[in-house]
């Protein structure tokens with residue numbers, strides 16, 4: 001069949017470009033150590049398991065309680081019969097944790113971004129978007145009739161130029177990641193908020209790599225940049241620091257939440273988040289509200305690893321975030337190095353074009369609160385053996 005041949009050729013093209021993705025299979029819980037399908041044990045440095053809650057007994061036990069009390073699933077979207085008391089409770093907790101008025105749950109952060117822009121904006125409005133925004137923001141913007149302007153990555157002059165050029169629109173919405181996942185750099189949100197105030201714009205950030213991870217209490221980019229409570233819209237995920245299962249949210253002003261509940265398509269037309277996830281996320285947030293111990297360990301580990309890997313002579317993207325991209329530049333070498341590191345018991349992934357720009361291949365090391373000092377030293381030693 002011609003169609004199937006077209007697909008086959010497309011797959012072959014991916015192989016040819018070296019961008020065909022093979023999935024490594026693990027046979028254990030997510031956590032500090034994982035086992036691959038061929039029985040190899042490795043220290044895990046590629047999960048977004050920043051606080052170590054993923055795979056923890058804590059999350060598993062809370063999820064079991066949620067499963068017992070609230071059942072497996074709701075067989076419904078939220079507005080038919082899919083809203084339990086815990087869904088509203090989690091939404092209130094997320095709002096308070098992120099310094100916003102209300103929040104709306106989604107099946108994923110991808111859906112949260114997908115259902116945001118189209119709901120709020122029309123062709124009278126403009127979205128001003130960072131050039132390195134996550135795919136889900138880009139796709140969400142594509143679904144929307146608003147005009148769009150792209151500003152240079154985290155460049156406030158470029159953002160201001162775009163704001164100046166867009167004075168004729170009804171609503172101006174600045175959209176960017178709080179933390180950019182490929183470089184681990186953090187949005188200059190304090191400057192963004194100043195510009196938004198000056199030009200009467202709204203600010204939306206995707207804080208998927210920031211909530212639970214940065215800021216003195218782990219409240220995300222707004223806290224880290226001293227603008228807590230000043231962000232109009234924050235999207236985020238439960239799939240990273242907050243336990244790593246699935247689900248996402250949009251935390252925002254109450255009028256925006258009301259509109260999303262009424263008009264956002266992935267919210268209206270997709271099943272409610274599973275009760276055991278909702279229940280255990282409430283418990284995770286309660287834990288993080290009262291105890292910054294995990295965050296402290298994460299910061300200590302990140303500081304140690306960043307300083308040691310730099311001392312060893314590797315080039316890393318500068319910063320303070322537990323995403324530590326070690327630059328390899330050469331695409332094939334990055335993939336080979338990741339495989340060699342696995343042979344040495346270190347589980348990392350090489351990132352190549354098109355996920356990162358051509359010639360900027362890297363190995364993204366992700367630090368977790370559950371790594372021991374020995375784990376970090378083992379990783380450094382393995383890098384020395386495999387790269388230098």
Ligand SMILES: Cc1ncc(COP(=O)(O)O)c(C=O)c1O
Pocket residue numbers: 107108109110111134136177181206208209236237238239246247248
């Ligand atoms: C910045 C950012 N936004 C959104 C997502 C999507 O999150 P989810 O897995 O909840 O759809 C990701 C995950 O890769 C991400 O890194």
